Amino acid sequence: MDTLRTDLSRFDAAIVDLDGTMVDTLGDFAEALNRMLRDLELPPVAPAAIERMVGKGSEHLILSALAHVGAPAPAALFDRAWERYQHHYLEINGRYSAAYPGVVEGLKALRARGLRLACLTNKPTSFAKPLLAAKGLNGFFEQVFGGDAFERKKPDPLPLLKTCEALGTVPSRTLMVGDSSNDARAARAAGCPVVLVTYGYNHGEPVRGVDADGFVESLADLAAA
Ligand SMILES: O=C(O)COP(=O)(O)O
Numbered sequence: 001m002d003t004l005r006t007d008l009s010r011f012d013a014a015i016v017d018l019d020g021t022m023v024d025t026l027g028d029f030a031e032a033l034n035r036m037l038r039d040l041e042l043p044p045v046a047p048a049a050i051e052r053m054v055g056k057g058s059e060h061l062i063l064s065a066l067a068h069v070g071a072p073a074p075a076a077l078f079d080r081a082w083e084r085y086q087h088h089y090l091e092i093n094g095r096y097s098a099a100y101p102g103v104v105e106g107l108k109a110l111r112a113r114g115l116r117l118a119c120l121t122n123k124p125t126s127f128a129k130p131l132l133a134a135k136g137l138n139g140f141f142e143q144v145f146g147g148d149a150f151e152r153k154k155p156d157p158l159p160l161l162k163t164c165e166a167l168g169t170v171p172s173r174t175l176m177v178g179d180s181s182n183d184a185r186a187a188r189a190a191g192c193p194v195v196l197v198t199y200g201y202n203h204g205e206p207v208r209g210v211d212a213d214g215f216v217e218s219l220a221d222l223a224a225a
């Protein structure tokens with residue numbers, strides 16, 4: 001990490017992940033999923049199990065939760081589940097979640113060094129924008145793209161390439177900041193250097209095992225010269 005820490009001048013922009021990187025949203029996911037499961041007359045799912053399901057978008061999360069609680073035909077239930085989930089998520093969005101320590105400080109420092117910022121998450125754009133606003137983080141980002149913004153989601157490189165295009169930057173000078181192998185794989189394939197935070201979700205696996213260019217314990221560390 002030290003090489004990146006001392007040399008942010010290598011970058012014109014940073015693309016920052018949302019869930020598990022800027023905001024600890026496990027409480028929101030648990031609340032919305034369990035309200036959805038209650039509507040479907042299914043048993044609840046524990047936050048520890050949800051943590052392993054987060055990061056691959058809402059469709060994956062809902063299908064994983066349905067399978068986890070033993071729903072007989074998760075795919076057949078999906079449309080109704082998605083409608084209920086969306087209803088509840090938008091209602092509670094941000095109420096059971098909090099920005100991680102050092103996030104505002106880190107984003108301020110990146111901006112102060114002239115980096116242009118985009119938020120790129122696999123959660124739907126309609127969930128991401130109000131969440132960033134609720135946590136006072138929206139002002140940092142020129143662009144906000146959710147998992148439904150492009151044809152494919154992370155770990156596919158497409159969303160990163162499209163985000164670079166929107167920022168007007170080249171991948172080799174655009175730093176990806178995330179919390180999971182999803183972010184790292186997308187970054188590698190797109191040609192963006194990548195740093196991972198050590199406190200996020202990473203599908204329930206130890207994050208230091210992921211192929212990345214560096215790890216930070218806080219976004220504030222990223223810019224601390
Ligand atoms: O899977 C999600 O909904 C969120 O994932 P993210 O880590 O890309 O923000």
Ligand SMILES: [Mg+2]
Nearest residue numbers: 017019020179
């Ligand atoms: Mg994440």
